[in-house]
Amino acid sequence: MQDWRNYKKVLLPDIPNLNQIEVYEANGGYAKWKEVITGTGTHTFIKREEKVLEDGTKQVIETKEQVPYSPKVVVDIVKSANVRGRGGAGFNAGLKWSFMPPKKEGVPRYLAVNGDESEPGSFKDRRLMEFNPHLVIEGILFACYAMEMDAAYIYIRGEYVDYLNFLEKAVFQAYQKGYVGKNILGSGRTIDIYVHRGAGAYICGEETSLMESLEGKRAYPRSKPPFPAQRGLWGCPTTINNVDTMAQSALVMRYGAEWYASIGAKTHPGPFLYGISGHINRPGIYEYPTGMLITDLIYKVAGGMKNGKKLKAVIPGGVSVPILRADMIEGVRMDTDSLAAAGLDIENGKYGFPLGNRKLGSMMGTGGMVIMNEDTDMVKLVRRISQFFHHESCGQCTPCREGTGWLEKLIIKIDEGRGEMKDLDLLFSLTENMEGRTVCMLADASAWPVRATIIRFREEFEAKVKNSVYAVS
Amino acid sequence: MAGYTSHSHQEIDNTKYEFTEEELKQVQYHISKYPDKQSAVMPVLWMAQEKYGWLSDGAIQLVADSIGLSFAHVYGVATFYTMYFKRKMGKYLLEICTCLTCGICGGPEVLEYTKKKIQANEEGISPDGLFWVREAECLGACDTAPVMQFNNGHYVHNLNNDTIDKLIDEVRKGRLPEFVSIPLRDQSIIDD
Known part of the structure; x- marks a missing residue:
C-alpha cells in the first residue's frame, strides 16, 4: 500500500x-x-500479451x-x-x-x-x-x-x-x-x-x-x-x-x-471516505485510501479516544455489520479481506461470526465507523439497534415484520433484568429464522448485529439474565 | 370535500383545500419529471404538507385530485413515510436522534431534558402547542452527535442541555435556527 x-x-x-x-x-x-x-x-x-520466445523465456509485449x-x-x-x-x-x-x-x-x-x-x-x-x-x-x-x-x-x-x-x-x-x-x-x-x-x-x-x-x-x-x-x-x-x-x-x-x-487495498481499491464517530476526539469524515489500519484511523487520524478512555468495540461499516471487540482489531485493515479475517485467530475462532458455511470477522459496509469506549453497555446498544430495525421494517414479509419486534421485546426483557439464560438461545433461533427468508436484506441486517454482539460480548448478556436452571440443594 | 370518510380526525374540518394557479403549475412540473404521473405523489405531498402544516384527509384528497390518483393510493403513500405528518401536532417539530452514535453520545439524555424543558405531554407536545418533541432514527450526522432536525428542515448539531435551552428561548422569540455548514476536517496526522 x-x-x-x-x-x-x-x-x-x-x-x-x-x-x-x-x-x-x-x-x-x-x-x-x-x-x-x-x-x-x-x-x-x-x-x-505474453509471448514465449524461441529460447523458452517469456516476454510481455x-x-x-x-x-x-x-x-x-x-x-x-x-x-x-x-x-x-x-x-x-x-x-x-x-x-x-x-x-x-x-x-x-x-x-x-x-x-x-x-x-x-x-x-x-x-x-x-x-x-x-x-x-x-x-x-x-x-x-x-x-x-x-x-x-x-x-x-x-x-x-x-x-x-x-x-x-x-x-x-x-x-x-x-x-x-x-x-x-x-x-x-x-x-x-x-x-x-x-x-x-x-x-x-x-x-x-x-x-x-x-x-x-x-x-x-x-x-x-x-x-x-x-x-x-x-x-x-x-x-x-x-x-x-x-x-x-x-x-x-x-x-x-x-x-x-x-x-x-x-493502484490506490489502497488491491482487492478493494480507491479513495475512501471513512466516517468516524462515537467516543473519539475528532469525529468526522476522513478521506484516505482503502486498507487503512483501524488502529491508525482511531489514534493517528481521529485523535484517539475521548477523555483517554479505553477502547471497547468498533462497528467498522454501519450498524448492520458485525461489531468487533477491541482485541480483534490489531493489524486489521479497512478492506473486505482483512475485515473478513479479523479476530478469527483468537481461541480457535470463538468470536467468528457464522455466515452461511464460513466464519467471518466483519465487513466493510459503508465505512461508517462507530468507536465505543469501555463504558458502553452492549445490551443497551443492541436494544437501541433492534428498536431501529423494528421501526424501519416495512412490514411486507412476516419473518421481518414480526421478527424485528420479537428481537426488540426480548432484548428489552433482558436489559430490564427480566430475561432468562434460555432467552439468549431463543434470540439465536429467532435470527436464524429471519435471515434469508425475506424479500430484501433488512431482516438479515437486523439479525446480524444481535447475533454478532451476543457472540462477542456474551458475558454482558449473561450478567443481565437470570439462570434458567437452578441447582437442587 | 365530499365522498370520503375521515380516518384520522374526529373533528369537522372546515379548511378549504386548494392549490393556487402557481402551485398547480408546480404540480404539472412534478408530473412532467417522470414517465408516469403516479411518481409525482411524493413531491406533491411535500407541497401540501408545506402549505397546510400536516396532511389531513382534505389535503390528501387535494393531492389525489390534482394528480388524478385515488384517495386510497395517496393515503397509503402518506402513511408509509414518517416525515409526512398525518396528525396535527405542535407547531415546531424537534426530532432528536438517539440512534447508534447519538445513542452512545448523550442523545437519550438530551431527549429527556428537552421533554422536561417544554413540559411535553405523552405525545411529546408542549402545553402551548408550540413544540413537539420526537425521537428520531439516525439522521446521518454522526460526526456532530447528538443532533436534531428542526421541523423537517435544518439540522442543529452538537446538542447539550445549554444548546437546547438557547434554542427553545430563541424559537419562543420567533428566531428559528439557520443552516450551519460543518467544515471538513483538516487531516493533520497525530503521532505519539
Missing part, C-alpha cells in the same frame, strides 16, 4: 467553493466529460491503441478499475453496468442514484452533496453515457433537505452550462437529471424499494429476479448506484483506471 500519510484528497479536496461550477471547472471538472460526449478525446488502450470513448469502452474502463460499490455491498460497479441488456430503440433506460444514506453510523454522502456535488453529477453523466440511458433520478432521503438543495443547485448549474439536458454540447445525446426527495424511510435505501418509492408507491422491496437491469423503473432496464460510487467513477474517468486501481 502506498504511503497514506502523503495521500492527496480527490473526493473532498480542500478547495473553497468547489460546489460552484466555475471553481469545479477550474480544477479539471467536466473536462473529461466534454471529451467523451463530443467524441474529441481518445482512450489509450494498453494491450498486454505492450501494444498501445487509441480508441474513441464508446459506451462500451467507458464500461470497460470502470470495470477494470474495480470500483467497488460504496453503498455497502461492495460489488464491482463496472461489472454491474455491463449487466444492462443491449439497447433497444424506443425502450427508455434509467439510472437511479442512491442518496438515501440512512444506515446508522454513515454520513459520507451528505458531505459529498455539500462539498463536491459536481463530481457526483459528472459520474452520473458517465454512467448514463456508458449504459446509454435517457435520465437519472437521484433519490435523496427526506431529512437531507439542506444537502439536497446543494445538489439541486449544482444540477441547475450543469444544465445552464449545457453538460446536462437536451443535445448535450451538440452531441445529439439527451440525458436528464432529476432530484427526488424521500420522506423518511430507511428501507428506501434498498434498491428495489427505492424504485417503488420513485414510482410513487409505498416502498415495499420487490422480489428478484427480475433484476433491475431487466425490469427496473417503470418496467425499463435500470441500474442503481450509490452517490459515492458515482463520484468514484468520475475520478476513474478523469485519472484513469490504472491510477485508481
Whole structure:
C-alpha cells in the first residue's frame, strides 16, 4: 500500500467553493466529460500479451491503441478499475453496468442514484452533496453515457433537505452550462437529471424499494429476479448506484483506471471516505485510501479516544455489520479481506461470526465507523439497534415484520433484568429464522448485529439474565 | 370535500383545500419529471404538507385530485413515510436522534431534558402547542452527535442541555435556527 500519510484528497479536496461550477471547472471538472460526449478525446488502450520466445523465456509485449470513448469502452474502463460499490455491498460497479441488456430503440433506460444514506453510523454522502456535488453529477453523466440511458433520478432521503438543495443547485448549474439536458454540447445525446426527495424511510435505501418509492408507491422491496437491469423503473432496464460510487467513477474517468486501481487495498481499491464517530476526539469524515489500519484511523487520524478512555468495540461499516471487540482489531485493515479475517485467530475462532458455511470477522459496509469506549453497555446498544430495525421494517414479509419486534421485546426483557439464560438461545433461533427468508436484506441486517454482539460480548448478556436452571440443594 | 370518510380526525374540518394557479403549475412540473404521473405523489405531498402544516384527509384528497390518483393510493403513500405528518401536532417539530452514535453520545439524555424543558405531554407536545418533541432514527450526522432536525428542515448539531435551552428561548422569540455548514476536517496526522 502506498504511503497514506502523503495521500492527496480527490473526493473532498480542500478547495473553497468547489460546489460552484466555475471553481469545479477550474480544477479539471467536466473536462473529461466534454471529451467523451463530443467524441474529441481518445482512450489509450494498453494491450498486454505474453509471448514465449524461441529460447523458452517469456516476454510481455505492450501494444498501445487509441480508441474513441464508446459506451462500451467507458464500461470497460470502470470495470477494470474495480470500483467497488460504496453503498455497502461492495460489488464491482463496472461489472454491474455491463449487466444492462443491449439497447433497444424506443425502450427508455434509467439510472437511479442512491442518496438515501440512512444506515446508522454513515454520513459520507451528505458531505459529498455539500462539498463536491459536481463530481457526483459528472459520474452520473458517465454512467448514463456508458449504459446509454435517457435520465437519472437521484433519490435523496427526506431529512437531507439542506444537502439536497446543494445538489439541486449544482444540477441547475450543469444544465445552464449545457453538460446536462437536451443535445448535450451538440452531441445529439439527451440525458436528464432529476432530484427526488424521500420522506423518511430507511428501507428506501434498498434498491428495489427505492424504485417503488420513485414510482410513487409505498416502498415495499420487490422480489428478484427480475433484476433491475431487466425490469427496473417503470418496467425499463435500470441500474442503481450509490452517490459515492458515482463520484468514484468520475475520478476513474478523469485519472484513469490504472491510477485508481493502484490506490489502497488491491482487492478493494480507491479513495475512501471513512466516517468516524462515537467516543473519539475528532469525529468526522476522513478521506484516505482503502486498507487503512483501524488502529491508525482511531489514534493517528481521529485523535484517539475521548477523555483517554479505553477502547471497547468498533462497528467498522454501519450498524448492520458485525461489531468487533477491541482485541480483534490489531493489524486489521479497512478492506473486505482483512475485515473478513479479523479476530478469527483468537481461541480457535470463538468470536467468528457464522455466515452461511464460513466464519467471518466483519465487513466493510459503508465505512461508517462507530468507536465505543469501555463504558458502553452492549445490551443497551443492541436494544437501541433492534428498536431501529423494528421501526424501519416495512412490514411486507412476516419473518421481518414480526421478527424485528420479537428481537426488540426480548432484548428489552433482558436489559430490564427480566430475561432468562434460555432467552439468549431463543434470540439465536429467532435470527436464524429471519435471515434469508425475506424479500430484501433488512431482516438479515437486523439479525446480524444481535447475533454478532451476543457472540462477542456474551458475558454482558449473561450478567443481565437470570439462570434458567437452578441447582437442587 | 365530499365522498370520503375521515380516518384520522374526529373533528369537522372546515379548511378549504386548494392549490393556487402557481402551485398547480408546480404540480404539472412534478408530473412532467417522470414517465408516469403516479411518481409525482411524493413531491406533491411535500407541497401540501408545506402549505397546510400536516396532511389531513382534505389535503390528501387535494393531492389525489390534482394528480388524478385515488384517495386510497395517496393515503397509503402518506402513511408509509414518517416525515409526512398525518396528525396535527405542535407547531415546531424537534426530532432528536438517539440512534447508534447519538445513542452512545448523550442523545437519550438530551431527549429527556428537552421533554422536561417544554413540559411535553405523552405525545411529546408542549402545553402551548408550540413544540413537539420526537425521537428520531439516525439522521446521518454522526460526526456532530447528538443532533436534531428542526421541523423537517435544518439540522442543529452538537446538542447539550445549554444548546437546547438557547434554542427553545430563541424559537419562543420567533428566531428559528439557520443552516450551519460543518467544515471538513483538516487531516493533520497525530503521532505519539
